[in-house]
Amino acid sequence: MVDKKTKAWSGCPVRFGMSQFGDKWSFLIIRDLMFKGRKYYHEFIEAGEGISTNVLATRLADLESNGIVNKSRDPIKGSRFIYTLTDKGIELMPMMLAMIDWAEKFDPVTEVPEDFINELRDDPKKLQQEIMEKIPR
Amino acid sequence: MVDKKTKAWSGCPVRFGMSQFGDKWSFLIIRDLMFKGRKYYHEFIEAGEGISTNVLATRLADLESNGIVNKSRDPIKGSRFIYTLTDKGIELMPMMLAMIDWAEKFDPVTEVPEDFINELRDDPKKLQQEIMEKIPR
């Protein structure tokens, strides 16, 4: 678990995670990409969380440079980009699901649809697969 | 999964999570409490992450007011406090483990002990139970 002497992981995974996506906006953007099918700049802006355009730009750039988000030109409408999760980003799903499960337990206001939570607790792998298939690529 | 109309969870669990522990320092403190057996003020300070005393104080207070951390007087040495995870805090373990698993996959520098990762992937419930028993109360 931890080194007996230093009581530390040599390269700490939690610190690494924080350095890669460890702020409010990154989590919310990953949420949007993972669970809400959002993939365009304006969709993130209009998500209603109040992120401003410049902050969104820097977060997307950060996530991209960390290999979590992929940015590619929209073949339909060449003036814009499509933002998607990379494999590395998609693999954050277990963490996000664990967080959702936790929030559902402890936040009286959180209202994740019942069948979502049921499936999450019953067969997380299956749920994960289902979500995966809906994530834009 | 999401409401068909709003495409949103009514009370978003991710936003809730972020409001409860959604910053670098909170994650690191929770890590210390959960995996490193730390429970005293000075142990967090000396963790070597460079948190300053005032920031630690506010984070501990925030986590306490969010019901994630418990603060009680040390019966041995009455001039100090013991900080522990509440049940609500302990239940963040699946999320933390998922994050550790992810970091181990994607950070070349992260070095979680092999048997830890093996057990995490093989029998997470058992690992969780084992860690749980080592968490100070």
Place this chain on the structure above:
DNA sequence: CTGTATCCTTAGGGATACTG
């Protein structure tokens, strides 16, 4: 020693103007 309060700086981020 175990924390808390104060001070002060800086970086994060909101508002908005701007460019292709």
Place this chain on the structure above:
DNA sequence: CAGTATCCCTAAGGATACAG
């Protein structure tokens, strides 16, 4: 319309003095 650059300000947080 899609995204970037600039401006400015607030609030997070580092250093450190202070209190019990």
